[in-house]
Amino acid sequence: VSPWPEGEADVTKKIVILGGGPAGYVAALRAAQLGASVALVESREIGGTCLNRGCIPTKAMVAAVERLRAARTNADFGILAGTPHVDMAALSARRRAVTEQLRGGVEHLLATRKVELIAGRGRLVSARTVRVSAGRDGDGDEVEVGGDAVIVATGSEPTMLPLFDVGDPRVVTSDGLLAMDGLPESLAIVGGGVIGCEFASIFAELGARVTVVEMLAQLLPGEDRRAAAALAQAFRKAGVESRLKARVERVDLSSPDAVGLTLADGSVVEAALALVCVGRSPVSRGLGYEEAGLALDERGFVVTDDTQRTSLDGVFAAGDVCGPPLLAHWAYEQGAVAAENAVSGGRSAVDRRFVPNCIFSHPEVASFGTTEDQAKAADLPIAVAQVRFNGNSKAVIEGESDGYIRIIARADDRRVIGASLVGLHVTELVHELVLAARAGLTLDDVAATIHAHPTLAEAVGEAALGALGRGLHTL
Numbered sequence: 001v002s003p004w005p006e007g008e009a010d011v012t013k014k015i016v017i018l019g020g021g022p023a024g025y026v027a028a029l030r031a032a033q034l035g036a037s038v039a040l041v042e043s044r045e046i047g048g049t050c051l052n053r054g055c056i057p058t059k060a061m062v063a064a065v066e067r068l069r070a071a072r073t074n075a076d077f078g079i080l081a082g083t084p085h086v087d088m089a090a091l092s093a094r095r096r097a098v099t100e101q102l103r104g105g106v107e108h109l110l111a112t113r114k115v116e117l118i119a120g121r122g123r124l125v126s127a128r129t130v131r132v133s134a135g136r137d138g139d140g141d142e143v144e145v146g147g148d149a150v151i152v153a154t155g156s157e158p159t160m161l162p163l164f165d166v167g168d169p170r171v172v173t174s175d176g177l178l179a180m181d182g183l184p185e186s187l188a189i190v191g192g193g194v195i196g197c198e199f200a201s202i203f204a205e206l207g208a209r210v211t212v213v214e215m216l217a218q219l220l221p222g223e224d225r226r227a228a229a230a231l232a233q234a235f236r237k238a239g240v241e242s243r244l245k246a247r248v249e250r251v252d253l254s255s256p257d258a259v260g261l262t263l264a265d266g267s268v269v270e271a272a273l274a275l276v277c278v279g280r281s282p283v284s285r286g287l288g289y290e291e292a293g294l295a296l297d298e299r300g301f302v303v304t305d306d307t308q309r310t311s312l313d314g315v316f317a318a319g320d321v322c323g324p325p326l327l328a329h330w331a332y333e334q335g336a337v338a339a340e341n342a343v344s345g346g347r348s349a350v351d352r353r354f355v356p357n358c359i360f361s362h363p364e365v366a367s368f369g370t371t372e373d374q375a376k377a378a379d380l381p382i383a384v385a386q387v388r389f390n391g392n393s394k395a396v397i398e399g400e401s402d403g404y405i406r407i408i409a410r411a412d413d414r415r416v417i418g419a420s421l422v423g424l425h426v427t428e429l430v431h432e433l434v435l436a437a438r439a440g441l442t443l444d445d446v447a448a449t450i451h452a453h454p455t456l457a458e459a460v461g462e463a464a465l466g467a468l469g470r471g472l473h474t475l
C-alpha cells in the first residue's frame with residue numbers, strides 16, 4: 001500500500017516544521033512517511049501542550065479520580081475495602097510517568113522516521129527559512145534551517161486577564177496547576193469552559209471546595225444548553241458551586257493564604273487558589289510571522305485555507321495557532337494535511353464538519369456537528385433521536401445511569417448531522433455517530449446496526465429506533 005492518498009511523492013523535498021506539539025509532530029511524521037526529509041524545531045518538550053500540560057496530564061488525573069469515585073461506592077456493590085485516601089505525591093508521580101512514557105513513544109516514532117530534531121526557539125525569516133536560537137529561551141547559538149516549505153505549528157498558551165497577578169503563587173493557569181503536586185483546600189475556577197469544568201470535576205472529587213465563576217449564562221459555552229444544564233446539576237450534587245453570569249471585578253490578595261474574587265454583584269468568592277482558564281491565545285507574536293508576510297486575524301491566529309496554506313506561498317500552518325477548535329485531534333488532522341500538501345504541492349483539505357468535542361468532566365459530555373440551536377437558527381428541519389441512560393442495562397449495572405444521547409438528523413432524509421451526549425463513557429460512544437455522519441448514514445442505518453447486549457452502545461441504537469417509532473426498551 002502507498003502512504004499517498006493519490007499520486008507520487010516528490011522525495012527530494014525538505015520540510016521545516018516550527019513547533020513539536022500534536023500539529024507539528026504529526027506533520028513531521030506524515031512528511032517523513034511521504035519520503036521528505038524533515039527538520040522539527042521545538043524549544044521545550046516534544047508533545048507540546050497536549051502531552052506535557054494538557055490532554056495527557058489532565059486525563060491521567062481523571063483516571064485517578066475515577067478510581068477514587070469507584071472506591072467510594074464500593075459498598076453499594078457489596079465490596080468492603082475501607083475508606084480510600086488520596087496520596088497526592090503518588091498521584092502526581094503517576095501523572096508524570098504517564099506523560100514521560102507517551103512522550104518517549106512520540107520521540108521514538110520521530111527517531112525511527114529519521115526526523116531531525118532541532119532544540120531551540122525558531123523564528124520565521126522568509127517563506128522557506130527558519131532561524132533557530134538554541135535553548136528553551138532562545139539565548140544560545142543561532143542556526144539557519146532552510147527547506148522547500150515551512151509548517152508553523154507554534155500552538156497556544158493560556159490567556160491571562162490583566163486583573164490577575166500572574167506572579168502570585170495563589171493565582172495559576174492550567175500550566176501552573178499541573179506543575180503543582182499538592183491539593184488546595186479550596187479552588188476558585190475563573191472560566192467555566194472545557195478546561196475549567198474538567199478541573200472542577202477532578203479537584204472536587206479529590207476533596208477541594210470548588211467554585212466555578214462563568215461570565216456567560218451556562219457552563220461549557222458553545223455546548224448544547226441541555227448538556228450544560230446536566231453538568232451544572234451534577235456539579236451541584238458533587239458540591240461544586242457554579243456562579244453563572246458572574247464577572248470578576250476585583251482580585252484581593254491582601255490575606256496571606258487566600259485569594260478573594262469580588263464579583264459584579266458585590267459578592268466575594270474566597271479560595272486558597274484561583275485557577276484562571278478564560279481561553280487560550282495563539283503563540284504567533286514575535287516569531288517573525290507578520291514581518292515575513294503571514295496574515296494573522298484580529299486575535300493573532302494565523303489565517304489558513306482548508307489546505308492549511310497561509311497567505312505566504314510555501315508556508316503552511318496547523319493546530320491551535322490557526323484558531324478554534326483548539327483540540328489535539330484537530331491539530332493532528334491539520335498537521336497531516338499541511339504535510340501532504342507541503343510535500344506534494346497538492347490540495348488535500350481538512351473536513352471541518354464533524355470534529356468531536358469531548359469533555360472529560362463527571363459526567364462526560366460529547367458532541368459534534370450541527371446543534372439543535374444551530375439547526376433552528378438556520379431554519380433546517382431536524383429530527384432528534386433521544387434516549388436516557390436510565391433504561392440502559394449496562395449503565396444501571398455500572399451504577400451510572402444519569403445522562404442521555406440526542407442524535408440530530410435531517411428531517412427529510414434522516415441523515416445524521418450531529419449529536420450531543422452526556423454520561424458514562426460518552427467520549428467513546430460518540431465516535432459511532434461521527435462515523436455515521438461522515439459516511440452519510442441515516443437514523444435507519446444506526447437503528448439497523450446490531451449493538452451487543454449489555455453495552456452502553458445499545459443506547460445509541462435504541463435512540464435511533466425510538467425516533468423511528470420502533471423503540472422496544474423505551475416508551
Ligand SMILES: Cc1cc2nc3c(=O)[nH]c(=O)nc-3n(C[C@H](O)[C@H](O)[C@H](O)COP(=O)(O)OP(=O)(O)OC[C@H]3O[C@@H](n4cnc5c(N)ncnc54)[C@H](O)[C@@H]3O)c2cc1C
Nearest residue numbers: 019021022023043048049050054122155319320326327328
Ligand atoms: C489543560 C488542558 C487540557 C486539554 N485537554 C484536551 C483534551 O482532552 N483533548 C483535546 O483534544 N485537546 C485538549 N487540550 C488542547 C490541546 O492540548 C491542544 O489543542 C493541542 O496541544 C494543540 O496542539 P498544537 O501542536 O497546535 O500546539 P501545542 O500543543 O501548543 O504545541 C506547540 C509547540 O510549539 C512549541 N513552540 C512554540 N513556539 C516555538 C518557537 N518559536 N520555536 C520552537 N518551538 C516553539 C511549543 O513549545 C509547543 O511545544 C487541552 C489543553 C489544555 C491546556
